[in-house]
Amino acid sequence: MSKRLLFITPIFPKKLEEDYVVPFLAQFTYVFAEQTDVVVDVISLAYPFEKIEYKLNNVTVYAIGSKFISPIKQFPFMLRAVYKGVRLHKKNKYDGVLCFWYREAALVGVLLNKLLGLKLRVWFLGQDVQKGNKYIPLLRISPKKLIMISKQQREIFYKNHNIFIDKIANVAFDRKKFPELNKDERPIDIIGVGNIGFIKNYALFLDIIIVLREFFPNLRAVICGADAGQKPLLDKKVQENQLEQNITFTGRISLTEVYDYMNKSRVFLHTSNAEGAGLVLQEALYLGCKVVSTIEVEESDEIKNHFFFSKDTDVLTNNIKEYLNNPFEPVRIERFKMEDTIQCIYESFFN
Template structure:
């Protein structure tokens, strides 16, 4: 290989935005990849997307080369074909660039292929544990048998969860930080009491959100709440809102472009995060920087984070939200626990930069 061959970091992921307008597709990953590209212009960032976009294609996204294999979540035979094509592409990239390493997102098929290829070619490989891949029952864990020094956890909670389930402790913890330039710098009126942001799936427990608003309405008749997101529980939540008579208090906004979500967060006093399980919950960081308080069941980091309130149950959640809404002396302030530039630097340090 020529001495002037450019360095490359290869990221393996189940999905990636199909274009630059696809703002809601794994938003934290978008922000992280942009930070890598901006902070390390001398390194070629190449993304291999296994399943989404659903069409196999090569394209450029914000100056980042993306190769999509169009897996589309299809059956076993097609999945094996995708793996074969990813492997062939990795072989080609390894001849074109000085590959500094492979980063797999989630301990899944991406880590399976990435780990095998890295061992075959003597390359560095790390797997970023990002959430549900740390739960019990992940069939890829015994097949990979990855050691703790090759695992990166997104939070202290994920370190503990993975260790509890698989008796392996991740040696690295790297949360995905924020890009503060995406937030409006102008002062915005806090005219939304409570916001929820996320997919309307069973794990997120948005029925609790609706119940909380119903209970809070007894104390605050004009309470204003919104939920941003779409999913299979939309119909049930709509029915609950009608049943509780909350049509004027709680609005389901559906899926919105990312910039619009951030603006709504900056208008909100509280982000109510009712999820039963969360690797970190990026929306919580966004809400904190937007000047909202966060109330959630899951505690991601051992060290407390300012304005992020952890509750044990629904009764505790109700008391905490009431306390925040009743605190007339509370003034919004932007809290930045983690910056994405620091995330990029911490990640690249593992790969020798």
């Protein structure tokens, strides 16, 4: 009898072309099903927005279609997800349930665990470690069933909730998705990647560009990401400071296109206010960029010639200036391997 797991997530791509939708989660799911002896099914709660069943690569997805509505309004949809999970288990006999984010998906997983006795694991993936997450005191899931994506996230969670989580499965990427490393000319001086919302803090990104332009009048910067509420504010700042010739906003583009932009860039500037593990930092390093970030990565001393961290705007600006003033030689750096992440999750269920 084959091994089977049920993944529960709030969101999953509707088609392969939507590679910008939760890229790590999707890549992990596809590669996990491809490289292990486990059959994977997915219940997606909010997106796709309609109730449908479909197959992507070797994974079957059951979309509940709740959309991104308030938790109270989502409750009937969560019950539908539980019912779907019960019916699927009757047919498929799952060995366990993996929930992405300690929120609605975790609630569905807990109910399936209680009803069916399935082994449960919940994987924190970002802001769900924060104090305001009401699902943590509500569900009180045993720490042995919880998984973190980084040491930093574990420290934040312990500080906020006084609960220590032992297991870490680092975010990683599928190397097959990346282009060959560009060792030729890189016409983009500075790039930023991520939806244009409060968390990414692109106002600081523009502040740094404004200062750097005094030293590099022809500076070329690019921001890749869809508008998440802050774009009009950035447009105003661009106009007020005459940055139209220095900054390009691509809007929403595919992950493949993002990688192409990064592969043509010298410096990756990350001005985020918060980050669970910063997969995009790993992607930038793998594509040969020098990374300057307000978010730390684990054991950054090992890559100090390629990664720089600070919360001080002047220090960040001066470091970028130094990078741009010196010869640039791109080097691939891979912080965490997808194979190790897959092994960690696999052993959580089959050990």
